Amino acid sequence: MIVWLITDGKPGHENQSRGLAEALGRLHPAQVFTLPAQSRGRALLAWLTRSMRGVDVLPTPNLIIGAGHATHLTLLAARRACGGRAVVLMKPSLPRRWFDLCILPQHDGVAADAHTLVTEGALNRIRPSSARNPEHGLILIGGVSSHFEWDSDAIQVQIKSILARTPGIHWTLTTSRRTPTDFLSMLPAHPRLTVVPHTATPPDWLPDQFAHSGTVWVTPDSASMVYEALSAGADVGVFDLPVNPRSRIGWAISRLADAHRITRFASWCAHEQLNPNTQPLAEADRCAAWIMEWLKKKY
Incomplete structure (x- = not known):
């Protein structure tokens, strides 16, 4: 199987596409090629002329996958010029019927149909790990967003409470690009807390932390991290x-809490335990199986 990934340069979007491509490769041998999204004008021209520059040396794709609005026109132009099936991740800015398959997170508010699969959150590359250490915990700090009202003081108080109530766990904390610049300077040192700013983390650092952490706490604005932690098999607090x-x-975070997939901080304080993650998410694998089944019906 030949898979083309159309990327817009955003790590989060590429993480989704690669997660799906890797899951497809676990079901069927696959060669994966990555192409940058073209500008709107160049993509329109490619669509009109049925010709794309720079792809002559690549094998004809079976699947062309893209995530992010900037990839949509290139995705359609590549299919028109080179064949294959177009798979879009997340709700597209263009009509869904223009794509062969759509894979959309539930919070996009679109119902499933024969060409649309609805997932628990965005796809990712994380897989369940058997190396999780109950004495190692991970704290993931997001920052300002339109979804939650950020409060550094409140998060600091909650972190101190977690440290005080978990004497048997050593915690590693990291930040994100959205974390306020003064957040770490406000956080007092603690013998069981290692702080690694996001600027000091190499590409594989976070997946490795997920693989070895028995417990993960995440700020609710970082929804993708919540779903990655659930995919790793960790018990997750928010x-x-x-x-x-x-x-x-x-709404998506509330739904996970209501389903006892995650534990809110206030609930954890009341009961002093997290809901166990007995069924890690495996959405990329589920999507890959759905695509393969759809392809079988077409050929």
């Missing part, structure tokens, strides 16, 4: 922050 009542991400 810090409390005021939610924007119109936020789809806020």
Whole structure:
């Protein structure tokens, strides 16, 4: 199988596409080629002329996958010029019927149909690990977003409470590009807390942390990290922050809490235990199986 990935340069979007491509490769031998999304004008021209520059040396694709609005026109132009089936991840800016298959997170609010699969959160590359250490925990700090009202002081208080109540766990904490610049300077040192700013983490650092952490705490604005932690098989806690009542991400986090997939901080304080993650998410594998079954019906 030949798979083309159309990328817009955003790590989060590429993470989704690669997660699906790797899952497809676990079901059927696959060669994966990565192509940058073209500008709107160049993609339109390629679509009109049925010709794309720079792909002559590549084998004809069976699947062309893209995530992010900037990939959509290139995705359609590549299919028109080179064949294959177009698979779009996340709700597209163009009509869904223009794509062969759509894989959309549930918070996009679109119903499943014969050409649309709805997933628990965005896809990722994380797989369940048997090396998780119950004495190692991970704390993931996001930052300002439109989905929750960020409060550094409240998060600091919750971190201190977690440290005080978990004497048998050594914690590693990292930040994100959205974390306020003064957040780490406000955080007092602790003998069981190792702080690694996001600027000091190499590409494989976070997957390795997921693989070895028995427990993960995440700020609710970092929804993709919540789903990655659930995919790794860790027990997952989510810090409390005021939610924007119109936020789809806020709704998704509430749904996970109601289903006992995650534990909110206030609930953890009351019961002093996290909901066990007995069924790790494997959404990329589920999507890959769905695609392969769809392809079998077409050929």
